[in-house]
Amino acid sequence: MAGNSQRRNRRTSSKKGAQVGTGGHSRKALRGKGPTPPAEMRKGHAKQRAANARAKQATRRPQQRRGGGRTSSELVTGRNPVVEALRAGVPASALYVQQYIENDDRVREALTLANDRGIPLMEAPRPELDRMTNHMNHQGLALQVPPYEYAHPDDLPEGAFDVSEDPLIVALDGVTDPRNLGAVVRSVAAFGGHGVVVPERRAAGMTAGAWKTSAGTAAKVPVARATNLTRALETYQKAGMTVIGLAADGDLELTELEALEGPVVIVVGSEGKGLSRLVGETCDLTVRIPMPGGAESLNAGVAAGIVLYEAARRRA
Incomplete structure (x- = not known):
């Protein structure tokens, strides 16, 4: 008969009796864990495996091509620098994120920007990031x-020549600040130039800092690297181009320089030392920028911008 079972511990009612409470300790289980991370950051996900493969491929030492070649890959570290680089459109092959990182506004923005641009997101433990960045303050x-x-x-x-225009090229001699290189690239893009030449040694290269200063114009202005800048200038001369060096004691003032209307290479030296001896001797002409305000010199980015503007004005 129902309710008269002799078996021990048999429930005879569907109603639950009094139970011991948790004291609120299980409330954490009810809290949300935030937005679902991108597929590239989910362990074992197919997209994460594909992202890992792409990142490994990007870190391999690439083949050099026809005298130009490539630089080695570079790591931008720190929350603010990473966010600024992503905002500026600096090309990137992977964004490494520390495991269990504190998710502040900068981290969220970095993840959003990288995800929008299709940059692989790689999760790494703190020791691995320390090793990759040579123990710099990467902030995850x-x-x-x-x-x-x-x-x-x-x-x-x-x-x-392919677009039936007279070449307008800037060569940098001894300029070691990547921000100056980026500024020159930006000016070349603004005033219709056709590229920038830098020496292979003792000169700034196209680093993340140069990319940022160029404001994205480095994507459309070619930068060439010359093993020997003097020989490269001589090759340009043989091709019918006039090589013009900027110097404080130049032979002509900028406003008198009619050669800017034809195919030219504008050579800009460092702010402190100016043009090196061999490069200065190779130039067909030297020109000075009039400075009625009395300043002794201009940095490479500003000087190149002024001459490029004058060239664009004459060509127009």
Whole structure:
């Protein structure tokens, strides 16, 4: 008969009796765990495996091409630098994120920007990030910038001739600040130039800092790297181009320089030392920028911008 079972511990009612409470300790289980992370950050997900493979491929040492070649990959570290680089459109092959990182506004913005651009997100433990960044203060974020592929110096005038224009090229002699290189690239883009040439040694290269200063214009202005800048300038001269060096004691003032209307290479030296001896002797002309305000010199980015503007004005 129902309710008269002799079996021990048999429930005879469907109603639950009094139970011991948890004291609120299980409330944490009810809290949300935040938005679902992107597929590239989910352990074991197919997209994460594909992202890992792409990142490993990007870190391999690439082959050099026709005298131009590539630089090695670079890591931008720290939350603010990484966010600024992503905002500026600096190309990146992977964003490394520390496991269990504190999810503040900068981290969220970095993840959003990287995800929008299709940059692989790689989760790494703190010791691995320390090793990758040589124990720099990475704050849990590291952006891998792929190697920059330099053009060959001969490519720059060829590109101008292909569109039936007189080449307008800037060569940098002894400029070691990547921000100056980025500023020159930006000015070349603004005033219709056809590229920038830098020496292979003792000179700034296309780093993340140069990319940021160029404000994205480095994506369309070729930068060539010359093994020997003097020989590259001599090759340009043989191709019919006038090589013009900027110097404080130049032979002509900028406003008198009619050569800017034709195919030219503008050579800019460092702010402190100016043009090196061999490069200065190779130049066909030297020109000075009039400075009625009395300043002794201008940095490379500003000086190149002024001359490029004058060239664009004359050509127009």
